[in-house]
Amino acid sequence: MKILTLAGVLGLLLPLASPALAATPAAPAALADTEAPWVAAWATALQPIPQRAELPPLYRAPEVAGRTVRQIVYPTVSGHVVRIRVSNEYGRTALVIRGLRIARSMGGASIDPARDVSITFGSKQGVSVPAGANIESDPVSIEIAAGTPYAISSYMGQEQTMVAWHRVASQINYVSSPGDHVADASGAGWRQRFTQYAWVSGLSVEAPGATTIVAIGDSITDGMRSTINRNQRWPDELARRLAGEREQSIGVVNLGISGNRLLSDSPCYGEALEKRFERDALAQPGVRAVVLLIGINDINFAAMPPHAGLDCDYPHTQVTAQALIDGYRRLIAEAHRRGVRIYGATLTPASLPPQREAIRLAVNNWIRTGGAFDGVVDFDGALRDPAQPDRLRTAYDSGDHVHPGDRGYAAMAQAVPHAVVAAAAGK
Template identity: 40%
Template sequence: MRAGLSRVGGLSALLVVAAAVQVTPATAAPPAPAGRHDVVTWGASADRVGDAVADRSHRLIVRTSVAGDNLRIRLSNALGDRPLTFDSAYAGLRKSGAELVPGTNKRLTFGGTHSVTVPAGATAYSDPLPGRLPAAADLVVSVHTRTAGGPATGHGMAMQTSYAATGDHTGEDGAANWTERTGSWFYLDAVTVRTSAAVGAVVALGDSITDGWQSSGDLNRRWPDYLARRLGATDGPVKGVANEGISGNKVLADGAGQSALNRLDRDVLSHPGVRTVFLFEGVNDIKAHTGVTGADLIAGYREIITRAHRAGKCVVGATVAPFKGWSEWDTAAESVRQEVNQFIRGSGEFDAVTDFDRILRSPYDHERIMPVFDGGDRLHPNDKGMQAMADAVDLDSLRCDRTSTADVP
């Protein structure tokens, strides 16, 4: 790491504080002092990641975006079919691999106790952990489940190496017992910090391109990572970035994870401090050849816009990128893509638009991704493409301010 480690002094002084916590599908944070609020600094969409294993520890590596204090983690049993008890949880900063910076690994509590039982379909926040968490830091969250079974909730394609072990090793700074590597995140789906009420976050709702497939693993080169670096280098009010992409995900239909429509509340609107939803999804609906029309997909976009606006969030729409050369491409799918992109660009129903299609497409064939941006499969951008996407986002479009209309008839 690196860059984050030069700013670890605040976290090394963290102390655990008891605070009440509810266990519900969308737990709310406790009230913040005037002028401050909680903001999501990292997020990952919940999906099924195999079966839960008893007496198992997971050491999860995640990259923060916005800095703040009073760190809280959110544990998810959203896809579980029975209650799941976490009897130990810690958070600290990474030195390298599975090893932590000495003195930073601090125990988390839940309602003042060391354990929490999360019902099936629910999430639970930890109590706030005082001390400052820097931006662009490798945060290490370690959890242990003594008894577990049924479907495990997590995020399958993390593009980040995390670690696992048999037995409870969550409180250890060293890496000796963390011999198993995994490319998935288990149970953790969000990290929040407390910061100025003027600071907010953007949530990227998408599929495998947002999830980072074909970007370089363990280097945080997904396009939302590049966007977080841009935001961190400015004086603007949007600092937090949560990546809520799922590989293979669709707007309309469940399959590779719950559809964007069905996971919108949990994966996006439930996070604190969110100002803007960045919607970049639809290619999987189009290329699946299930009869989805442009009108169908546009109706799905409109529902997301309406629900986000009711929650007081702005919505930036991104055009669907070219994918000619991918095995499922044909002229009928291309026609739907063009119809959908025309709506995104010209309808005026989004608060702003980012034209990823124009950024990524070849100047010689607008139906193909530009070779210099192609990750190799004619669909997913490489690191250069990911950076070009992030650079195309107008940062002012993320600094949106809406009022919730949830109670308006």
């Protein structure tokens, strides 16, 4: 994962016209994770936006050039010092942010001006992130309360476009009228709304002794078809469960991407999980345990008919249970090299035809009995209809027979065994 301190960025930047963005030699933007007790409190996985002349409405990014973008995030660990990660992972030109602030959200696009601080990079108010790079901000002091919404506002460069996002955020975010509105407390002027995250890919807090569980996978981890703006994804429910169990020092971050596959890239659904695993999961500060739920799209997309124009299911790769198992083994080895425990989640029912259902069952049997994972999270057992085990329980079905609804996601959170929590706590 290419994460730069500001000193690293300085050697790559082109000269900038704005003095606020001009770079001068400075101390690194943040201490390395081995030198300070940083822990991931919130994160999201970005994916490139398809670059085509004609795109369906779902893939058209909002206009952000010279405007302010306000994004709402919910940290899962409390602390008094925060830093923000900004990503230009999929950019082809520099990502220019002329001002960045974090504030306590008061609902909608409004913020509390008494709890609003500027985010800096090498003590500068703006930053230009080179194509393909990520950068951590300076640490700044602000009271972060787990489970509470915070607004991250970024005033974008005059030529900036959105080329990457997290498409299914299940969260309403906001774009202002033209101009610098990062410090605006009122939500009245934020006319444009969008339901993605962009360029802000992580929020970490200084929290000695705290650790993080990473949830990574596809749309069922991403929380597709959960209630928007309500944080009803299963990782959200797990974070609430841990808070209720007085495990406040363990955060949960969600790196699911809807449509994602273990083995194949997609024009719409991001890089294959095995390619993004180190960056999106293992590089999170404070990660001690990973819950992996991936593979149903690998099984399904081969059967999807090709589409003219934007074919999000391309390539329509045929997979076997063994190919998925081999992919899991590679991720397990990668996690273990980093000293991180990894828990395999069984693939949930999806009303599949017999040939594809046979692959799902073979994969689940290996996850349960193969002994390669550090443990098993039996989401299949938690969600399946006992009378028809290839289907979701009716009470847990969102209505499409693939994705759980809010009640189903809550049941998934309860199915995470305490061994995962103990691993995250270092026990």
